[in-house]
Amino acid sequence: MTLRHVTVLGATGSIGTSTLEVLALHPTRYRVHALTAHRSREALLAQCRVHRPAVAVLDGEGDAAWLRERLAEAGLATEVRAGTEALVEVAEAAEVDTVMAAIVGAAGLLPTLAAVRAGKRILLANKEALVMSGALFMDAVARHDATLLPIDSEHNAIYQCLPVEHRGGLAQHGVTQLLLTASGGPFRGWTHADLAAVTPDQACAHPNWSMGRKISVDSATLMNKGLELIEACWLFDARPDQIQVVVHPQSVIHSMAAYSDGSVIAQLGNPDMRTPIAYGLSWPERIEAGVEPLDLFQIARLDFEPADEPAFPCLRLAREAMAAGGTAPAVLNAANEVAVDAFLAGRLGFTGIGDLVARVLDARPVESAGDLETILDADSLARQEALAGLARQ
Numbered sequence: 001m002t003l004r005h006v007t008v009l010g011a012t013g014s015i016g017t018s019t020l021e022v023l024a025l026h027p028t029r030y031r032v033h034a035l036t037a038h039r040s041r042e043a044l045l046a047q048c049r050v051h052r053p054a055v056a057v058l059d060g061e062g063d064a065a066w067l068r069e070r071l072a073e074a075g076l077a078t079e080v081r082a083g084t085e086a087l088v089e090v091a092e093a094a095e096v097d098t099v100m101a102a103i104v105g106a107a108g109l110l111p112t113l114a115a116v117r118a119g120k121r122i123l124l125a126n127k128e129a130l131v132m133s134g135a136l137f138m139d140a141v142a143r144h145d146a147t148l149l150p151i152d153s154e155h156n157a158i159y160q161c162l163p164v165e166h167r168g169g170l171a172q173h174g175v176t177q178l179l180l181t182a183s184g185g186p187f188r189g190w191t192h193a194d195l196a197a198v199t200p201d202q203a204c205a206h207p208n209w210s211m212g213r214k215i216s217v218d219s220a221t222l223m224n225k226g227l228e229l230i231e232a233c234w235l236f237d238a239r240p241d242q243i244q245v246v247v248h249p250q251s252v253i254h255s256m257a258a259y260s261d262g263s264v265i266a267q268l269g270n271p272d273m274r275t276p277i278a279y280g281l282s283w284p285e286r287i288e289a290g291v292e293p294l295d296l297f298q299i300a301r302l303d304f305e306p307a308d309e310p311a312f313p314c315l316r317l318a319r320e321a322m323a324a325g326g327t328a329p330a331v332l333n334a335a336n337e338v339a340v341d342a343f344l345a346g347r348l349g350f351t352g353i354g355d356l357v358a359r360v361l362d363a364r365p366v367e368s369a370g371d372l373e374t375i376l377d378a379d380s381l382a383r384q385e386a387l388a389g390l391a392r393q
């Protein structure tokens, strides 16, 4: 068995901590090379004590100096670095073969792309990176012979339901449709009018998954499903019209692939991210993930319904951005990040999220997204437009 050396980008988050739980079950298979966080220095210190990485990264120099001192007091040799350059370094380091990309939002793009360009095995949770840079990202995966394994539960499920080699389009492998499941979020069944006064805590109370606050809000607006639709188009070389969103409130079927002979292949499991994480870490083998076995008698029933697009316009906005192509998905993502931040800070109402994203998409031109600079510019200008929109209200 080869020992794999892993960098965990976003180690202190929900996906990061689940990843470390799985790694801890297999000390002879995996060694942690680097752990990164933004500002959670106490949490990163605790992780360093347990996992003893060679490198730890925080955003600010002050936090890095604090961590350096605490680690030295604890007699640990972990080197501490700061900033985006350090994130890129630990993602592309020669010692590393596997990178868990679990930073939330656009901040994950540069280190994740660095891992791709260094030909690593990338476990992709950070969907925003792929949404922003779709064609460029997938071209880099092919050009640098990187191994890209989807961690997002739906995409991991579809990956497991597709033939091993599915590049070159779905149709040539007899796949007619991808069925992307959605829980419907905490406000499933609510009308657009009901949603006006919901609070951040209500929006973050996901019925089935325990996740970071940004993705929890995205699930509540169905923007998460919109981002996932775009993510699936890029990962599986699919057109938006080949993907059907199916609301499935139990989150037990994690997604499906439909074939020309009438077969529909589904992947099921308890809603626990340690399953896709373990899959990505061990692929093509399987390892123990610490997840409870699925008890179908306890679940008893599985329900399905269409998404309510009039009440949750973000799904349509994402589909339209994918159809518009070029920089439109990066604009959608940037506007959504600003809007979700404002909602969580109490500066924007819940239904204001979709309204703001729609206004920014209308205001920003769609350009060809052939290079990273254009994508980063589109991201930055969309953020400025969104902030100006917030200031005007």
Ligand SMILES: NC(=O)C1=CN([C@@H]2O[C@H](COP(=O)(O)OP(=O)(O)OC[C@H]3O[C@@H](n4cnc5c(N)ncnc54)[C@H](OP(=O)(O)O)[C@@H]3O)[C@@H](O)[C@H]2O)C=CC1
Residues within 6 Å of the ligand: 009, 010, 011, 012, 013, 014, 015, 016, 036, 037, 038, 039, 040, 041, 059, 101, 102, 103, 104, 105, 107, 125, 126, 127, 128, 151, 152, 153, 209, 210, 211, 212, 213, 214, 215, 273
């Ligand atoms: N949680 C889940 O179950 C799922 C998550 N995903 C995706 O995975 C990604 C991570 O989600 P989740 O774990 O929930 O998010 P969390 O908010 O729980 O964690 C985010 C992690 O990223 C770090 N981080 C945040 N901002 C920055 C920044 N500017 N620079 C560097 N690091 C940063 C955080 O550090 P700090 O702690 O210091 O803030 C933290 O380690 C997202 O893209 C999400 O969409 C996909 C499917 C399921």
Ligand SMILES: CC(=O)[C@@H](O)[C@H](O)COP(=O)(O)O
Residues within 6 Å of the ligand: 152, 153, 154, 181, 182, 183, 184, 185, 209, 215, 218, 219, 220, 224, 225, 273
């Ligand atoms: C766990 C995971 O992959 C999340 O993206 C999850 O899908 C959120 O649930 P919904 O967006 O379906 O509510």
Ligand SMILES: [Mn+2]
Residues within 6 Å of the ligand: 152, 153, 154, 228
């Ligand atoms: Mn998902």
